[in-house]
Amino acid sequence: MTQEYTVWIGKTAYPVVVSDERKALLAAKAAGRAFVGLIHMEEHGGGSQEDDIWDAEYLATPDAICPEYLERIVLRHIGLPWIITETDRLIIREFTVEDIAGMPEEPDAWFTQEERDADQIFYDTEKLKAYIKGQYRFYEYGIWALVRKTDGRIIGKAGLSNAKKRDFARASAPEEQLGKVAETGNDFEPKSRVDSENDFPDANGMEDREFLELGYHVFHPYRRQGYAEEACRAILAYARDxxxxxxxxCVAGENTASVQLLRKLQVKYYLSGK
Structure with a gap:
């Protein structure tokens, strides 16, 4: 089965081919069109039929095909950022290479060298290109730009990343530093199993469930205006929904403002050491 949809981005129409036929997908690729491989899990069990269209960049079941999904496929195809969510004052979207020119550097904003090194992604063209291609395309989440609606200015960044167990491993007295269980869906049960290397309870507190780590950084001129809380609440809702x-x-103990915010958001956290 092959279907062709039209997606409008601004005043430009883009065709999207959705098919479970390899020949149709290869033709769409050769023509430079956006395309999605259609899989039928109930009928085929995700086996040989998936193998036949394995090189499609995107695979989806029929019930996943909707205008919002196809719009995101086209945005990715033409190199435009996804808008993740919006708040009253902010658009939360993926970063683009063009954003680098307007990014203020704040070398004193980080508590560890590792944080400083990771932040360089957003100031280096090649690193950001790799991040967009690897993080956004593969995981469909990451650290996003916080864009103020009134003037289009990037006032900070926030988002979700794969939690690093080593960050939690160096936490001190973690059993005393857990924030409250969030009402926004972070409802995981604490566990008693201990990390044998560090003698600390396992960082996630969720048996073997996957979890994501929340991070944010609002630039100095825009602090104390409620942007961090506004962005984080929207991101937590996105993670849930x-x-x-x-x-x-995971937060540094001396970062008291972030500790207070995490408690207000009711997000479980650990304090990291330097």
């Missing part, structure tokens, strides 16, 4: 994944955080 779209990713169906619990969220926690």
């Amino acid at each position: 779209e990713l169906d994944c619990p969220v926690c955080a």
Whole structure:
């Protein structure tokens, strides 16, 4: 089965081919069109039929095909960022290479060298290109730009990343530093199993469930205006509704403002050491 849809981005129409036929997908690829491989899990069990269209960049079941999904496929195809969500004052979207020119550098904003090194992704063209291609395309989440609606200015960044167990492993007295269980869907049960290397309870507190780590950084001129809370609440809702994944955080003990915010958001967190 092959179907062709039209998606409008602004005033431009883009065709999208959706098919479970390899020949049709290869033709769409050769023509430079956006395309999606259609899989029928109930009928085929995800076996040989998936193998036949394995090189389609996107695979979806029929019930996943909707205007919003196809729009995101086209945006990815033409190199435009996804808008993740919006709040009253902010658009939360993926970063683009063009954003680098307007990014203020704040070398004193980080508590560890690792944080400083990771932040360089958003100031280096090649690193950001690799991040967009690897993180956004593969995981469909990451650290996003916080864009103020009134003037289009990027006032900070926030988002979700794969939690690093080593960050939690160096936490001190973690059993005393857990924030409350979030009402936004971060409803995981604490566990008693201990990390044998560090003698700390396992960082996620969720048996073997996957989880994501919340992070944010609002630039100095825009702090104390409620942007961090506004963005984080929207991101937590996105993690709950779209990713169906619990969220926690790791924060430096001296970062008292972030500790207070995490408690207010009711996100479980651990304090990291330097």
